Amino acid sequence: MQSxxxxxxGSAAVVAVGLGAGVFATSVSLAQPLTxxxxxxxxxxxxxxxxxxxCSKDGSVISITVVDRxxxxxxxxxxxxxxxxxxxxxxxxxxxxxxxxxxSADFIAKSAPDKDLAGQxxxxxxxxxxxxxxxxxxxxxxxxxxxxxxxxxxxxxEVCARAxxxxxxxxxx
Amino acid sequence: MSRFTTVSAVLFGAALLSTAxxxxxxxxxxxxxxxxxxxxxxxxxxxPNLNNVTVVFVDRAGQVVLQARANGAALxxxxxxxxxxxxxxxxxxxxxxxxxxxTGTQPAAGQxxxxxxxxxxxxxxxxxxxxxxxxxxxxxxxxxxxxxxxxxxxxxxxxxxxxx
Numbered sequence: 567m568q569s570x571x572x573x574x575x576g577s578a579a580v581v582a583v584g585l586g587a588g589v590f591a592t593s594v595s596l597a598q599p600l601t602x603x604x605x606x607x608x609x610x611x612x613x614x615x616x617x618x619x620x621c622s623k624d625g626s627v628i629s630i631t632v633v634d635r636x637x638x639x640x641x642x643x644x645x646x647x648x649x650x651x652x653x654x655x656x657x658x659x660x661x662x663x664x665x666x667x668x669x670s671a672d673f674i675a676k677s678a679p680d681k682d683l684a685g686q687x688x689x690x691x692x693x694x695x696x697x698x699x700x701x702x703x704x705x706x707x708x709x710x711x712x713x714x715x716x717x718x719x720x721x722x723x724e725v726c727a728r729a730x731x732x733x734x735x736x737x738x739x
Numbered sequence: 740m741s742r743f744t745t746v747s748a749v750l751f752g753a754a755l756l757s758t759a760x761x762x763x764x765x766x767x768x769x770x771x772x773x774x775x776x777x778x779x780x781x782x783x784x785x786x787p788n789l790n791n792v793t794v795v796f797v798d799r800a801g802q803v804v805l806q807a808r809a810n811g812a813a814l815x816x817x818x819x820x821x822x823x824x825x826x827x828x829x830x831x832x833x834x835x836x837x838x839x840x841x842t843g844t845q846p847a848a849g850q851x852x853x854x855x856x857x858x859x860x861x862x863x864x865x866x867x868x869x870x871x872x873x874x875x876x877x878x879x880x881x882x883x884x885x886x887x888x889x890x891x892x893x894x895x896x897x898x899x900x901x902x903x
Contacts, residue, residue: 607790644804
């Protein structure tokens with residue numbers, strides 16, 4: 567009987583050869599940098615203005631953040647008279663929507679205390695509150711927008727966020 | 740000693756009572772809509788494309804009111820722009836001037852050890868007369884620190900114009 571060690575070494579060699587063949591066989595992508603889409607500053611400004619316009623309809627003054635593909639702030643505005651937490655909250659909603667690629671409101675139920683995913687709430691920067699919407703191109707999240715401080719609360723913040731994204735929808739392809 | 744303290748307390752109390760006690764302090768502050776308007780008016784002073792410039796507006800308290808991170812910004816640009824804005828706000832002077840008066844063995848050199856300040860051009864106070872209501876910081880404009888400073892100066896001037 568072969569020793570486990572020999573079997574392991576043999577397998578590793580096969581895997582290595584296979585991996586090498588695979589890498590070299592795909593000559594098209596060899597040595598190419600990874601290219602990904604992310605939301606531009608101009609797009610982010612357009613999103614913010616459209617979202618603010620929607621939220622202004624009922625007199626809401628919102629704090630709003632657009633994060634890019636990496637979850638980093640691209641553009642953000644703090645509301646006049648915002649509570650101390652609002653601005654940071656808008657960023658965390660956007661980050662949550664971006665990293666899970668779904669509305670931050672979805673994260674509320676998915677990570678509820680009785681769920682298997684409850685532990686996700688211990689991640690840094692995420693927040694189980696509605697008001698964050700991802701900016702998608704197909705299945706690809708290129709950014710997200712988060713809002714805090716709307717008069718109608720989380721549902722209204724989602725409406726404003728979606729209105730913001732709608733303003734650049736034609737460019738999302 | 741205790742008698743002195745008592746007398747002081749009485750005098751201090753009397754002084755307080757003689758003015759408008761119980762009234763909150765009223766402060767003017769940067770309006771986020773003015774910051775937005777000013778940001779969009781900075782274009783001509785900041786190079787051919789504002790999308791390539793990172794800009795932060797802070798309010799009277801040094802808190803971020805608006806931030807715009809350039810397309811292709813370096814990793815440090817956003818925090819740098821914020822610190823320039825903070826420096827302009829807290830010293831009520833252009834950060835490029837504060838840089839020059841805190842060099843080497845000058846008496847104010849120790850100010851560089853404060854948190855958040857940065858001795859680099861590109862930060863401007865937003866002044867309404869003698870009153871500071873915020874600051875603007877710029878990183879990544881054309882022309883290095885003088886270019887950043889010209890851009891942030893334009894941003895501060897645009898806020899003042901928008902506020903009228």
